[in-house]
Amino acid sequence: MFDAPIDAWYVWLGLSVASLAVFGVATSLPTAPVPDTAGVAETIDRVATTEYDTTASRDLDATAVRLGPRRIGLRNDAGAAHATLSYPVVPVRPGTRLARVLHGQPPTAAFPSRAAFERAVESARNRGVRWRPAGDAIHARHLVSGGLDVTLVGTGPANARRGVGVNGTANENRTAPTNPTLDTSAHEEGAGQ
Template identity: 45%
Template sequence: MFDTAVESTYVWLALAVVGAGVLGLALRVPTAPPPDATSVARTVDSVASSPHEATARHPIDARQIRLGSHRLGLRGPGGDAHASFAYGPVVPAKGGDGDRLDAVLHGVPPDRAFASRARFERALNRSRTRDPSWQPAPDGLVVRRVTWGEVNATLVGE
């Protein structure tokens, strides 16, 4: 009558294992939300879809950024967030011709930064096809849609 049932030991052991699992899961939950990549992509899309030349700035609250021609990734203390551009491909304004593309991004007309339309177009294509990698995130992104003759591009950078 006062003897311990064998099944109760297994029940307590199972409850201890489940409790430890729930505690471990609770400790792994991030304390902050992931960065908002969707709002950044919406800003890029709003400039890219403009029928006229346009410029916009968007603040970034992340530690790292991966900017490709079709996708954007942000990494922060709350995890990673990714978003695709609806109006792509865009041109990351960094890399081989990054200084000239960066100058165009910040307001220099493309015909002053590049010797010809063909060189401008080659620089755009090289930057579009470069594999993106994680970089330290800037405080904000600048987005600019430029046109030079038949060459249209949406530049994105710091």
């Protein structure tokens, strides 16, 4: 008595609208998780806490990065995630002289003097923080020498750390997102000298 006939037009119209709504919700769901910001922050902190020259790289699953002296943010299609760094770092922009040092060049080759290097470090620490396109990987390099103790962090291609490493040593480390490795070869090779 209160049944709707299945061939009534309004039943088919209602079913079509409901199907479109379910399809719209299903297609708007993210297809990937938010970036692993905590893992990236842990990699950076491991480099920053060493007592000697160290490098590490970690692949990124992000399209944008926001890096400050004490915080990192990563963003992709699924959303954004942020983490606090335990130790202060120097955010490095791609294409700068600091980026050359980050990717393995000695500071003395990239800068005319130690004072110029220290000014660039201070300027990078005080620069405003904003979202930038992310590279394939994040790279961290801790430099310790004659009172200098600085950790440079920036993004770039996944293979940017290949070739010449810290103090001119060979560096073939490429790391997976879940297994970052530290390159301490410069310290170990120079320990007996």
